[in-house]
Amino acid sequence: xxVVSQHPSWxxxxxxxxxxxxxxxxxxxATTMFWYRQFPKQSLxxxxxxxxxxxxxxxxxxxxxxxxxxxxxxxxxTLTVTSAHPEDxxxxxxxxxxxxxxxxEQYFGPGTRLTVT
Amino acid sequence: QKEVEQxxxxxxxxxxxxxxxxxxxxxxxxxxxxxxxxxxxxxPELIMFIYSNGDKEDGRFTAQxxxxxxxxxxxxRDSQPSDSATYLCAATGSTLTFGxxxxxxxxx
Numbered sequence: 001x002x003v004v005s006q007h008p009s010w011x012x013x014x015x016x017x018x019x020x021x022x023x024x025x026x027x028x029x030a031t032t033m034f035w036y037r038q039f040p041k042q043s044l045x046x047x048x049x050x051x052x053x054x055x056x057x058x059x060x061x062x063x064x065x066x067x068x069x070x071x072x073x074x075x076x077x078t079l080t081v082t083s084a085h086p087e088d089x090x091x092x093x094x095x096x097x098x099x100x101x102x103x104x105e106q107y108f109g110p111g112t113r114l115t116v117t
Numbered sequence: 118q119k120e121v122e123q124x125x126x127x128x129x130x131x132x133x134x135x136x137x138x139x140x141x142x143x144x145x146x147x148x149x150x151x152x153x154x155x156x157x158x159x160x161p162e163l164i165m166f167i168y169s170n171g172d173k174e175d176g177r178f179t180a181q182x183x184x185x186x187x188x189x190x191x192x193x194r195d196s197q198p199s200d201s202a203t204y205l206c207a208a209t210g211s212t213l214t215f216g217x218x219x220x221x222x223x224x225x
Contacts, residue, residue, distance in 0.1 A: 034213070043217040044161070044205070093160045105151060106213055111160040 003027050004096050006109035013084055013116055020080045021112045023094030029074035030096035034106060035067075038091045050077045084116045119144040121208050123216035131224055136193040138219050140206030143187070147208040150182055152191045155203045155218065164204075165191065196223040 003026040035047045050056045056069035068080040095106040120143045153161035167180040179192040203218040
């Protein structure tokens with residue numbers, strides 16, 4: 001159990017375009033999903049916390065108008081990188097909290113590697 | 118600023134040895150602690166979590182928690198080359214805070 005999927009696994013886009021990344025919890029309901037970004041050889045950086053049916057909470061320094069997060073159901077959250085630029089190229093990883101377990105552990109999706117040319 | 122500190126390594130151990138990974142945290146209110154393994158280019162994978170002081174064993178892995186010292190560790194017995202990865206320690210307060218990870222290298 002506790003499987004989280006992401007789609008796409010990798011994407012290449014041109015500067016100025018928008019990219020949508022999907023995160024799904026496949027076998028559990030996720031009250032909360034988290035979006036992270038990881039640059040090469042760096043640690044995970046939390047971008048935002050997404051609660052089903054409400055607005056996402058963004059970490060300091062993360063532009064909410066650039067990184068649009070929607071958590072429309074208990075199994076799906078999406079991250080849209082708008083007007084992407086080369087500096088947005090990174091590994092984007094989502095994670096989900098399994099509310100059924102009553103614990104705090106998060107399960108990570110496999111990640112999406114974004115390259116902006 | 119709530120922080121989780123880890124030695125970046127690399128920690129090098131020979132195959133079959135015990136690898137000991139350490140982590141300290143600053144938030145005394147943290148209740149839950151996690152160890153994740155991350156292979157290069159992949160996302161983190163949960164290995165163990167621990168909530169109570171003492172040891173928790175799962176196969177070759179043992180997590181140790183000392184809340185008084187704000188210290189968490191992960192022991193890997195009979196280390197295998199396939200254990201070579203970066204190990205991330207994380208602690209929950211209001212959010213899950215990750216350390217920067219310790220790279221473990223297990224040589225055949």
